[in-house]
Amino acid sequence: MNCQGIRSRLAAYAEGRLSSDEREHVRAHLLECASCRTALTHVDKVAAVLMYAENPPVPAGLTIRVMAAARSRQRVAATVCWNPLQWWRMAAAPMHAAAAVVLVVGLTVGLLLGWTSAPLIAQTTTVAQQDPLDAYRLDYLGDVPVGSLADSYLTLVVATNEGGR
Amino acid sequence: MQTPSDEELMLSVRSGNLGAFEQIVLRHQSAAWAVAYRFVGDVHEAEDLVQNAFLRILDAAQRYEPTAAFRTYLYRILTRLCTDHVRKKRPIPLDPLPQLPSPGLSSSEHIERLERERSIQAALDTLPPQYRMVIILRYFEGLSSVEIAQTMNTTPKAVERLLARARKCLEPFLTPLSEE
Numbered sequence: 255m256n257c258q259g260i261r262s263r264l265a266a267y268a269e270g271r272l273s274s275d276e277r278e279h280v281r282a283h284l285l286e287c288a289s290c291r292t293a294l295t296h297v298d299k300v301a302a303v304l305m306y307a308e309n310p311p312v313p314a315g316l317t318i319r320v321m322a323a324a325r326s327r328q329r330v331a332a333t334v335c336w337n338p339l340q341w342w343r344m345a346a347a348p349m350h351a352a353a354a355v356v357l358v359v360g361l362t363v364g365l366l367l368g369w370t371s372a373p374l375i376a377q378t379t380t381v382a383q384q385d386p387l388d389a390y391r392l393d394y395l396g397d398v399p400v401g402s403l404a405d406s407y408l409t410l411v412v413a414t415n416e417g418g419r
Numbered sequence: 420m421q422t423p424s425d426e427e428l429m430l431s432v433r434s435g436n437l438g439a440f441e442q443i444v445l446r447h448q449s450a451a452w453a454v455a456y457r458f459v460g461d462v463h464e465a466e467d468l469v470q471n472a473f474l475r476i477l478d479a480a481q482r483y484e485p486t487a488a489f490r491t492y493l494y495r496i497l498t499r500l501c502t503d504h505v506r507k508k509r510p511i512p513l514d515p516l517p518q519l520p521s522p523g524l525s526s527s528e529h530i531e532r533l534e535r536e537r538s539i540q541a542a543l544d545t546l547p548p549q550y551r552m553v554i555i556l557r558y559f560e561g562l563s564s565v566e567i568a569q570t571m572n573t574t575p576k577a578v579e580r581l582l583a584r585a586r587k588c589l590e591p592f593l594t595p596l597s598e599e
Contacts, residue, residue: 269557269563269564270556270557270560270561270562270563270564270566270567271563272561274561277561295597298586299586299590299593299594299597300554300558300586300589300590300593301558302597303539303593303596303597304539304554304558304559304593305558306535306539306596307535307536307539307558307559308536309449309452309453309456309457309559310456310462312448312449312452313452313462313466316448316452316466316469316470317441317444317445317448319466319470320444320448320469320470320473320474321437321440321441321444323470323474324437324440324473324474324477325437327474327477327478328435328437
């Protein structure tokens, strides 16, 4: 690209509107061409000075250190309690299907158990209506002393349930 | 084989792929380093900031959505880390500049170049954090006002105002370095 082409791009260069390749191309020309550098000074004085600045090289081993820290974090995260939401997001579609099947089977089994236990509940109710002395074998207190607290309690319970002893 | 984009790599990182994360680091470490170093002027602090920025990206990978260019996202995290760092830090003397490669330069040209770099860095260090960041993002990273606005979570007009004020602050320091 000649000087005319470069100068038409100086405003865009100073305003950050060039791609990184175009920017490098313009900069490379400016480093060689004093006339275009003077033109840049009139467009943007700061750009004309800072274009000389070169970034120092990336420290050796930076990526290695970043990745070592990243792996260490991943190991720590793996020992933390299982997060079901995170598992759902990360699991593949077959795992989602398997989880759904397990859920449906579990609910079905739970419902079936609920239905089959209904007579037991009725039995429990019947037991509650029976004489507590018979159902809970409280007659082992039959030898309590007359007038004692236990005797008074038994009298009260039996009288309330209209049972006889 | 087509090279995956930054956004594709980040979606892979979201699934726990550390290999994709390493590619992200390799691609963007130079730009991240340049911003951090120009901002703090210290090699060790800049390296810590770059490392923290990439680790933050890794920590937030589960929530990553490609709504903006990845580089904008990286610059945004780095900007926050840099400005927080400078707010907490007391001013300390500048470290010597890291050794710049100087192929084909004579020793006097090399010294002149080092002096110029030192002066530029000293001028940047006089700026408040926000002015410093807009200058770095514009003149060292070549971002437009729109891109800088996205990075700093502000408007392009606000960026232009910051740039105008930052240039005004810099000019007395940089004028001796400019060619007549």
